[in-house]
Amino acid sequence: MKASYVIKRILLTIFIFLVVITLCFFIPRIGVSDPASRYYPAQTAGMSDEEYEYIKEQIRIQYGLNGSTFQQYINYMADLFTGDLGTSYQTGSPKVIDCIAECLPWTLVLSVSNLLISLVIGILIGTMAAWKRGRWQDKLLLNASTITTALPAFFIALILSFYLGFEWEIFPAYTDQNMTANFDWSWQAISTVMYNAALPVFAMVIGGIVSYAQSTRNSVIAVSGDDFILTAKAKGLSNNKVIYGHTLRNAMLPIVTQFGMNVSGLIGGSVVIEQIFNWNGMGTLFLTANSNNDYPLMMGIMIFMSAFALVANLLTDFVYSLLDPRVTLGERR
Amino acid sequence: MNALEVKNLKVIFPTEMGIVRAVEGIDIEIEQGKCAAIVGESGCGKSVTSLAVMKLLSTPPAIVRVDKLELGGTDIKGLTDKQMQKVRGKDVAMIFQDALTALNPVMQVGKQIDEIFLAHNLSDGENGKTGRVNRKKEAKRRTIEALKLVGISDAELRYKAYPHQLSGGMRQRVLIAMAFACNPNLIIADEPTTALDVTIQAQVLDVLKDLQRKRNTSLMLITHDLSIVMNMADEIYVMYCGKIVERGTTREIFKDPLHPYTMGLLGSIARIGDAKSRFVQIPSSLPSPIHKPSGCYFHPRCQYAGERCKTEMPPLEKLEGGRCVRCWNYKEIKNGKNG
Numbered sequence: 253m254k255a256s257y258v259i260k261r262i263l264l265t266i267f268i269f270l271v272v273i274t275l276c277f278f279i280p281r282i283g284v285s286d287p288a289s290r291y292y293p294a295q296t297a298g299m300s301d302e303e304y305e306y307i308k309e310q311i312r313i314q315y316g317l318n319g320s321t322f323q324q325y326i327n328y329m330a331d332l333f334t335g336d337l338g339t340s341y342q343t344g345s346p347k348v349i350d351c352i353a354e355c356l357p358w359t360l361v362l363s364v365s366n367l368l369i370s371l372v373i374g375i376l377i378g379t380m381a382a383w384k385r386g387r388w389q390d391k392l393l394l395n396a397s398t399i400t401t402a403l404p405a406f407f408i409a410l411i412l413s414f415y416l417g418f419e420w421e422i423f424p425a426y427t428d429q430n431m432t433a434n435f436d437w438s439w440q441a442i443s444t445v446m447y448n449a450a451l452p453v454f455a456m457v458i459g460g461i462v463s464y465a466q467s468t469r470n471s472v473i474a475v476s477g478d479d480f481i482l483t484a485k486a487k488g489l490s491n492n493k494v495i496y497g498h499t500l501r502n503a504m505l506p507i508v509t510q511f512g513m514n515v516s517g518l519i520g521g522s523v524v525i526e527q528i529f530n531w532n533g534m535g536t537l538f539l540t541a542n543s544n545n546d547y548p549l550m551m552g553i554m555i556f557m558s559a560f561a562l563v564a565n566l567l568t569d570f571v572y573s574l575l576d577p578r579v580t581l582g583e584r585r
Numbered sequence: 586m587n588a589l590e591v592k593n594l595k596v597i598f599p600t601e602m603g604i605v606r607a608v609e610g611i612d613i614e615i616e617q618g619k620c621a622a623i624v625g626e627s628g629c630g631k632s633v634t635s636l637a638v639m640k641l642l643s644t645p646p647a648i649v650r651v652d653k654l655e656l657g658g659t660d661i662k663g664l665t666d667k668q669m670q671k672v673r674g675k676d677v678a679m680i681f682q683d684a685l686t687a688l689n690p691v692m693q694v695g696k697q698i699d700e701i702f703l704a705h706n707l708s709d710g711e712n713g714k715t716g717r718v719n720r721k722k723e724a725k726r727r728t729i730e731a732l733k734l735v736g737i738s739d740a741e742l743r744y745k746a747y748p749h750q751l752s753g754g755m756r757q758r759v760l761i762a763m764a765f766a767c768n769p770n771l772i773i774a775d776e777p778t779t780a781l782d783v784t785i786q787a788q789v790l791d792v793l794k795d796l797q798r799k800r801n802t803s804l805m806l807i808t809h810d811l812s813i814v815m816n817m818a819d820e821i822y823v824m825y826c827g828k829i830v831e832r833g834t835t836r837e838i839f840k841d842p843l844h845p846y847t848m849g850l851l852g853s854i855a856r857i858g859d860a861k862s863r864f865v866q867i868p869s870s871l872p873s874p875i876h877k878p879s880g881c882y883f884h885p886r887c888q889y890a891g892e893r894c895k896t897e898m899p900p901l902e903k904l905e906g907g908r909c910v911r912c913w914n915y916k917e918i919k920n921g922k923n924g
Binding site (some may be wrong): 478479480482483484485486487488489490491493497498501502505575576577578 | 639641666669670671672673674675678679681683686687688689690691692697700701704705747749750760763
């Protein structure tokens with residue numbers, strides 16, 4: 253990996269990031285002639301049109317929606333460079349960064365536990381299925397993968413919430429709203445979070461586990477047939493050395509790619525699940541912002557999501573080149 | 586004492602299409618320090634034979650039966666997989682055909698050779714130091730020695746190279762270094778130079794031959810390339826459809842082939858000073874391993890085939906001096922050629 257290549261990749265990532273911000277700024281404004289209109293008070297009797305126009309202008313200034321769209325864009329970008337994401341239109345005018353800081357950890361609770369559980373259990377099951385190739389364990393995985401591919405996570409979530417939540421009342425079907433407000437790192441609070449997160453995480457990991465297991469299984473089987481595995485055996489290596497030193501090392505390469513892609517979806521990947529379980533995360537925040545035309549908040553969330561995805565992709569590429577010496581990033585042979 | 590003795594080796598693969606009899610009862614004896622070549626077309630069971638000797642065929646699917654399997658006088662027929670791990674690499678080693686795929690792509694080649702020393706506990710330090718670090722250091726020292734032995738320059742530098750960073754000839758040398766690492770009695774080379782250019786082939790074969798002579802290692806050379814056999818082998822086994830059809834010393838086989846199939850193989854190689862004759866092709870191709878012909882397996886492609894060849898499999902007839910041939914008509918063919 254050359255330093256010049258790394259710098260080039262980072263600069264390109266920043267450029268893509270700026271393009272994303274620009275698109276995120278203009279697209280929601282398409283077709284909306286005056287986004288501030290919903291905040292105007294009604295024109296009372298006896299108020300002249302001039303006075304009313306003045307009031308409207310004041311409101312536009314208050315929300316930062318005065319001037320042309322392009323002028324707003326320049327202002328927004330200028331603020332962004334000073335680290336200011338603006339103020340939300342929500343009542344109480346909270347800073348966007350505070351809204352995100354409040355919701356982001358709760359989304360990460362769901363998505364990170366989903367990712368880690370899927371990865372670890374998926375790899376274990378996949379390796380076992382490859383080991384028991386063609387037997388019932390393997391066939392079970394194949395059928396499970398057909399089913400979970402056909403069943404989206406939100407459907408599984410609905411079924412789980414109906415049976416485990418409403419019918420049998422084992423886990424909460426709706427998140428306890430006091431959970432976030434009163435969180436204080438006590439064991440009590442942590443166990444409440446785990447109890448409430450059980451169903452949404454469960455709904456997400458089913459698909460995740462099967463997907464990782466399936467790709468691990470295929471990858472392990474493909475590598476097991478490679479010639480260098482035979483070489484390793486012909487050298488007299490023990491089975492463990494062959495499996496851990498040669499098979500898994502090579503079989504994990506595609507899994508790293510899959511993992512990197514899933515990391516980039518950590519923030520935006522659980523919007524629907526959050527809605528179903530009324531989980532106060534980024535997804536809920538984003539949908540509220542959307543229905544309120546809350547531009548600064550929408551922008552802030554999208555900037556976070558895209559920055560996260562871009563950095564995750566960048567890191568995956570770099571990590572991959574460290575794991576596989578054949579990937580020579582940007583080097584000419 | 587023979588370096589390798591195989592009696593009545595049979596390998597069967599049950600498939601959905603039918604039973605594949607890959608190897609049908611072959612005997613091989615290789616004297617210590619000699620090179621025996623197993624020659625035949627692709628698909629005749631050569632590679633399966635070599636894997637069966639290493640006990641590297643996965644069973645299932647393969648079914649292996651053998652009456653006698655001895656390595657340097659030691660019976661390995663009944664060894665479990667765990668016991669075989671101590672034998673592989675140390676007493677018998679293997680060189681594979683395509684060095685690019687036979688080496689782990691994400692591991693430095695030096696480390697891949699280290700593994701053999703570490704697996705067989707041969708890297709204990711000279712002054713009794715047996716710690717993990719010392720063993721690794723010693724393994725590395727031995728690996729670099731082994732790399733130098735096969736003519737790799739800058740061995741210290743190449744130790745750290747990944748397989749894709751080396752040339753084809755260099756990679757094959759690495760495989761040879763790997764095979765000779767523990768100084769085994771027997772090395773099985775499965776088409777060791779097929780993936781190389783002709784010029785590189787000659788260099789690599791020189792290295793192989795040279796080391797084999799110096800170390801008095803026995804070599805089982807599996808190939809379809811008769812020009813290699815001529816230079817390397819002391820003895821030749823000609824294999825067809827899972828059976829040995831002719832066996833003899835290299836000189837005997839090249840000067841005086843008895844089996845029509847051997848004649849066909851020899852007819853298809855070029856010889857200097859032999860400008861007038863054209864290449865002779867063996868007509869048609871290898872029969873399906875599931876539906877082998879009745880009688881002698883070679884009869885549909887044999888110009889000398891008679892009625893008996895179509896119904897009865899000829900036995901492997903033993904002639905004087907260890908020479909064997911599996912043909913009903915070899916005497917007539919020989920007389921016909923001379924007369």
